[in-house]
Amino acid sequence: MIELINVTKNYPGKTAVQDLSLTIPDGKIFGFLGPNGAGKSTTIKMMTGILPIDEGTIMVNGKDMKKDTLSAKRIIGYVPDRSDIFLRLKGIEYLNFIADVYDVPKEVRETKITELTKKFGIYEALDDHIQTYSHGMKQKIVVSGVLLHDPDIWILDEPLTGLDPKSSYTLKEMMREHANKGKIVFFSTHVLEVxxxxxxxxxxxxxxxxxxxxxxxxMKQQYQENDNLERLFLELTQNG
Known part of the structure; x- marks a missing residue:
């Protein structure tokens, strides 16, 4: 379970997140929606320990993100909204680097790398430099790296952006399988249909x-006059 308790984040001249409380239960795919500038990415970066929390507490499977940061981070797999990282590395070098960070044993990593990259159709490109990849391929290599250490909690910021239909379907199936194991998939998206x-x-x-x-x-019961998520979303964020 992830718990955000009265979390606040301030930037100069602006409060990005204000007294936010949120509970994400185990065994669920949890969608996080909001217009641009609403505080989605700031919230996610605090949940993953990238940004410090100004006020409040974030608990990740019982671990305090402020007090036990490294232990909390080790059980999270985070896909950022930008995949333009480590461009000078080859795909296989990047995946081995990530595996080293999380102490994934050699025999385990080789199996996982093969399995994940074949699922996403990038196995043949592992010896190419990431800077030669298309946007969709960069997204796939980042997702593959995130899943190498089999984290309990997936936190995905716009994970389907740039993926081809087959890879998008594969990732959605993997998300459902992960939640069905009693674990958490938390993701932000602008695709309301998803x-x-x-x-x-x-x-x-x-x-x-x-x-x-x-x-x-x-949500549909609370807003009975609306019959789809798009209308609900527009109503709830009409002052955005």
């Missing part, structure tokens, strides 16, 4: 505050 199809629960953020958290049935 949220309706895939998510067990959803939260909508605007102006750094949660506007709604619950499952799709709860």
């Amino acid at each position: 949220v309706e199809q895939l998510c067990d629960e959803v939260a909508i953020i605007n102006h750094g505050q949660i506007q709604f958290q619950g499952n799709m049935a709860d």
Whole structure:
């Protein structure tokens, strides 16, 4: 379980996230929605330990992100919204580097690298430099790296952007399998159709505050005049 308790993040002249509380239960695919500038990426970066928390507490499977940062980070797999990293490395060098960071044994990493990169159709490109990859291939190599150490919690920031339909389907299937094991998939997206199809629960953020958290049935019951997520989203963020 992930718990955000009264979390606040300030930037000069702006409060990006204000007194935000959110609970993400085990065994769920949890969608995180909001317009640009609503506080989604700031929240995710605090959840993953990239940004310091100004006020409040974030607990990741019982580990305090402030007090036990390294232990908390080791159980998270994080896919950022930008995949332009380590461009001078070959694909296989990047994956081995990530495996080293997480102490993945050699025999395990070789099997996982082969399995993941074949699933995403980039196995044949592992000896090429990442800077030669298309945007979609860069996204696939980052996702493969994130999953190498089999983290309990997946935190994915716009993970489907740039993926071809086959790879997008593969990743969505993997997300469902992970949640079915009793683990967490938390992802942000702008693709409302994906949220309706895939998510067990959803939260909508605007102006750094949660506007709604619950499952799709709860949300549609609360806003009975709307019959789809797009209308609900527009209503909840109309002042965005």
